[in-house]
Amino acid sequence: MSKKKFKSLYERFYPKANVGLFADLMFDYLDHDGSGVIDFVEFYQVIIVTELCLSDKVMEWVFYGADTNGNDSLDRQEVADLLVAVYEMGGVDTRVHPPNVDGFFDRVDATQDADDRITITEWKDSVANDPRARNAFLKFGFRQSVS
Ligand SMILES: [Ca+2]
Numbered sequence: 001m002s003k004k005k006f007k008s009l010y011e012r013f014y015p016k017a018n019v020g021l022f023a024d025l026m027f028d029y030l031d032h033d034g035s036g037v038i039d040f041v042e043f044y045q046v047i048i049v050t051e052l053c054l055s056d057k058v059m060e061w062v063f064y065g066a067d068t069n070g071n072d073s074l075d076r077q078e079v080a081d082l083l084v085a086v087y088e089m090g091g092v093d094t095r096v097h098p099p100n101v102d103g104f105f106d107r108v109d110a111t112q113d114a115d116d117r118i119t120i121t122e123w124k125d126s127v128a129n130d131p132r133a134r135n136a137f138l139k140f141g142f143r144q145s146v147s
């Protein structure tokens with residue numbers, strides 16, 4: 001999407017905040033190659049970084065944004081894509097430090113119902129227990145109050 005579209009979408013998410021300048025900054029930050037265009041994944045990274053805490057709403061939005069096939073749960077590929085987005089947002093080079101998806105499932109899913117899918121409940125419980133994901137959120141000003 002173009003910068004103009006980005007700013008208008010962004011302002012719709014935050015109608016009460018003066019986000020124009022920040023939207024400019026974020027657009028330029030995300031538009032690594034200077035093409036003047038960013039994609040939706042990049043856009044939603046911006047939305048999560050600008051929330052001030054990990055509210056339920058944000059956690060749900062991220063979850064359903066990551067659920068690309070719309071079946072209300074995250075499989076391993078969807079979790080991998082999501083963790084890459086979150087880690088990259090936190091400045092982690094995922095080519096050097098790829099997300100440990102199996103470890104994530106061991107920690108999050110195996111301790112719950114072990115059905116090899118991440119539900120919205122499991123997802124909300126998980127971020128607080130993933131240091132790299134939590135740091136990525138905290139780095140952008142999230143408060144630590146997850147839940
Ligand atoms: Ca899914």
Ligand SMILES: [Ca+2]
Nearest residue numbers: 109114115117
């Ligand atoms: Ca599960």
